[in-house]
Structures are given as C-alpha cells and as structure tokens.
Amino acid sequence: MLDETDRKIIQATQAGLPLTPQPYQAIAEQLGLTTDDVMMRMSAMQNSGIIRRIGAVPNHYKLGYRFNGMTVWNVPDETIDELGQKVGQLEFVSHCYHRPRHPTEWMYNLFAMVHGKSQQDVDQQIQQISDLLGDYNLGCDVLYSTKILKKTGFRTTARMQEVEQSMEQLPSSGKSKGTQPVTD
Amino acid sequence: MDEIDKQIINALQDGFPICDAPYRQVATQLGLTEQELIGRLKALLDNGTLTRFGPLYNAEQMGGALTLAAVKAPKQCFDEITEIINSFPEVAHNYARSHELNMWFVIATETPEQIQQTISVIEQQTGLTVYNMPKNKEYFVNLKLEA
Numbered sequence: 001m002l003d004e005t006d007r008k009i010i011q012a013t014q015a016g017l018p019l020t021p022q023p024y025q026a027i028a029e030q031l032g033l034t035t036d037d038v039m040m041r042m043s044a045m046q047n048s049g050i051i052r053r054i055g056a057v058p059n060h061y062k063l064g065y066r067f068n069g070m071t072v073w074n075v076p077d078e079t080i081d082e083l084g085q086k087v088g089q090l091e092f093v094s095h096c097y098h099r100p101r102h103p104t105e106w107m108y109n110l111f112a113m114v115h116g117k118s119q120q121d122v123d124q125q126i127q128q129i130s131d132l133l134g135d136y137n138l139g140c141d142v143l144y145s146t147k148i149l150k151k152t153g154f155r156t157t158a159r160m161q162e163v164e165q166s167m168e169q170l171p172s173s174g175k176s177k178g179t180q181p182v183t184d
Numbered sequence: 185m186d187e188i189d190k191q192i193i194n195a196l197q198d199g200f201p202i203c204d205a206p207y208r209q210v211a212t213q214l215g216l217t218e219q220e221l222i223g224r225l226k227a228l229l230d231n232g233t234l235t236r237f238g239p240l241y242n243a244e245q246m247g248g249a250l251t252l253a254a255v256k257a258p259k260q261c262f263d264e265i266t267e268i269i270n271s272f273p274e275v276a277h278n279y280a281r282s283h284e285l286n287m288w289f290v291i292a293t294e295t296p297e298q299i300q301q302t303i304s305v306i307e308q309q310t311g312l313t314v315y316n317m318p319k320n321k322e323y324f325v326n327l328k329l330e331a
Contacts, residue, residue, distance in 0.1 A: 002246065010246070016229075016238035019222050021205055041203050042239065046202070050245045052325065056196035056225075057236040061330050062185075062192070070281070070288075081321065088324025098321040099252065106254075106315060107286065115329060143281040143288070150270040150278035150289070 002050065005033065006041055011028075065115040067122045071129060072108035074139040076102075082108055085130055087112050090124045107139060113114065185233060185331070188305070192224055193331040196237065205254060249296040251318040253303065254285040255310065262286075268309050274302045 002010075008031050018026040024042070030033045045051045060068060075083050080098050087110065088096035095113045112129060115120040122142075130137055185193075191214055201209050211221040228234045243250055257265040264278075269275055269289055278289040293299050305316045 010239075010241060013242075014237050016236055017200070019207075019226055019229075019237075021207055021218055021222070023205070023206065024202065035204070043202050045239075048245070051241055052240045054195060054200040054202070054239045055198065055237070056228075056234050057240070058193055058197070058198075058329055058331065059232055059235050060329060062231075062233045063329055065329060081323075082325035084321065093324065094329070095325050096323040098323070099317040099319055102315050102317075106317075111317075141283065143283045143285075145279040145281055147280040148278075149266050149280055149287070150275060168301040176299050 002045075005037075006045065006050075009033075009038060009041055009045075011146065022070075027160060028121045060115055064117045067116045067119055069114050069122050069126070070143045070145075071114055071126055072141050072143065073110040073112070073129070073133060073137060074107045075110050075133060075136045076138070077109070078134050081132060084110055087129055090125070090128065090132070092121075106140065109173075185228075187216075189224060189228060189233070190331040192216075192221065193228070193234070194328075196225075197328040243292070247294070249299050250289065251291050251299050251316055253291055253306075253317060254281075254288045254315045255312045256285055256304075257287045257310075257312065265310050265312065269306060272302060272306065274298070316324050 009027065012027050012030055017023045020026050022035075024038045025035045027033075029039045031038070042051065042054075046054070060066075073087075084096055084098055087093055090112075092114050093109075093112045094115060097111045098109060099111050101107050101109050114122055114129075118127060126140075126142060130140065130180045187287065195210065195214060203209060205218070207221050208218040211218045216224075217260055225237060226236070229237060232276065255269075265287065266278070269287065270278055272291075272293050274291045274293050276292045278287065280286060280290050291299055291302050293302060299316075299318070303316055306312075307314050
C-alpha cells in the first residue's frame, strides 16, 4: 500500500525525473527525505507495478509513426485471454485490452492499438493480427482518429498522466483544449 | 534527431536505473558523457520528440478510475455534442473517429462510482447512449517505439 511519503514522491516526479546528475538525491532534498529512502520506495513501487517503468515516452509523430489505428476484433470469450496475450506481444501493438461488447451495436471485445509509418505498414499489421487470430476472428474493424476534440495537456495528477499514455498521440497539440485537425 | 538521439530514445524506453548517478551509468553504456546525455535529453524534451521522461505510474493501482466511452453523434449536431462532452473536467481526451460510433473519449475520475455518475449526466445532457468500454483486462502496454 502507498503511504503519504510514497504519494509525495509520486507527486514530485509526475512531471518527470530531474535532469541533474543525481536525480534521486534532488527529489530527496526537495521532500526532506534521504536518497536511500527515495530509491528504496521507488524500487518497491516499480516491483509492485505502481511504477510501470522509469523511462522515456516518445511522441509517435515525431518518430515518424503517423498512422495510428485502433483495431477492434470480435473473438470468442473463451479464447480472448490467450489471443490477447499473443496480439499484445506483437511489436507494433502498443496497447491491447479486453473491453465489453454492447450487443447488437458493438460486437468487438479485443482492442489493439497499432502504429506504422505508412498506411501500407498498418495494413500489413492488421493482416498479421488477422492471420494470428485465424478462425477465431469473427469480425473486425479499424478506427482512425480524424480529429482531436479535446486533449488535456496538463499533467496535474498521475491519473491524467496515464490517460496520456493510454491513447495514441496525435500531432503536437500543445496544451490547447480546442478542436484541432490532424493530418492522417 | 541524429543517430545518437535515436540510440538514447531506444535505450531509455527500456527503463532507467535507480542508483546514485543513473545518467552517468546510462551514458557510459552509450559511450557518451553524463553531461552530453543530460543535454540531449533536455533538447529532446524541449523540441517535443519526447513527451515525458521519468516514472510512468499505473493509475488504477493508485485508486483512480478510467474508462473509454463512445457515442454516435449525429452529423448535424456534432459540434454541440463535442462542446457538451468536452465541458466535463472528467473527460480527459476526446477523439473523432471514422465509425458510426464517431466520438471516443476517456473519462478519468478518483473513484469507480464517479465514472457511472459522469456517464449518466452525459447521457442526460446529450440525449445519446454512452457506450461504456472499461478495460476488463489489460494484456499489454508496450510503450516502446523504435526511433
């Protein structure tokens, strides 16, 4: 369980890790803790999965991944865990989830975000998922984002920070909340 | 972005050590100096190549609640629907998508109960059915993209 000190560390690192030679010491000084305490607590949070990892999050678009599709699949419930694991392991799939169906309007229960540098890349990726699912693929669709209608740019809480990661990134939308056209 | 930047981006998507001088440790592995690595990281964050550098927290393990939801917004009132849905502070992201379910948004609240409340109010105000699609299970979140 998280205690007050853990929460302070979370808050202090939400915007990122300090870019100084001894970043954990910098956090410790800011919070009045020892460096060892900060490092121990962050290690513990990493081991328990509260910290997914410490690292860099690139902007897809800046790396040339301009084609981002939300692929959705209808697969039998009894096979979804096994298939979801396999789809999630494909290198071009960034997020893979089981979500509920809404019969009869929405029969897709497996969601996989794919990213490519061209439409052709994405088409091939979809084909690969389709091949992997084989006969268990009872139907599929791909939803491309056509416009950002809202994007909360401020990372005021860790919760919001995860939201940013849970969706694909569209071209640099800055911190605006306005409606913005996208180029794909 | 040059080859060294690409190496840095690829290496730092795999994780970052927890130790006294982590930048020095990573820099050594990449054949850079500590200052060089820190300088390049700063530049990559400033020019938006990296959106973030630091610990990535798992919201649900911290007690927050998240869901993905969608509506079928009729073309003739798409802008009004957008305005209503965007006005909720609980709506963090909202995307137009190419489908009959043409508006997809993420709702983030402190508690699971607030998700349902927010959906109910959105349904009242828009007169539309909100298709709630919370994750039943997460198979993989791989944030790595080859630079």
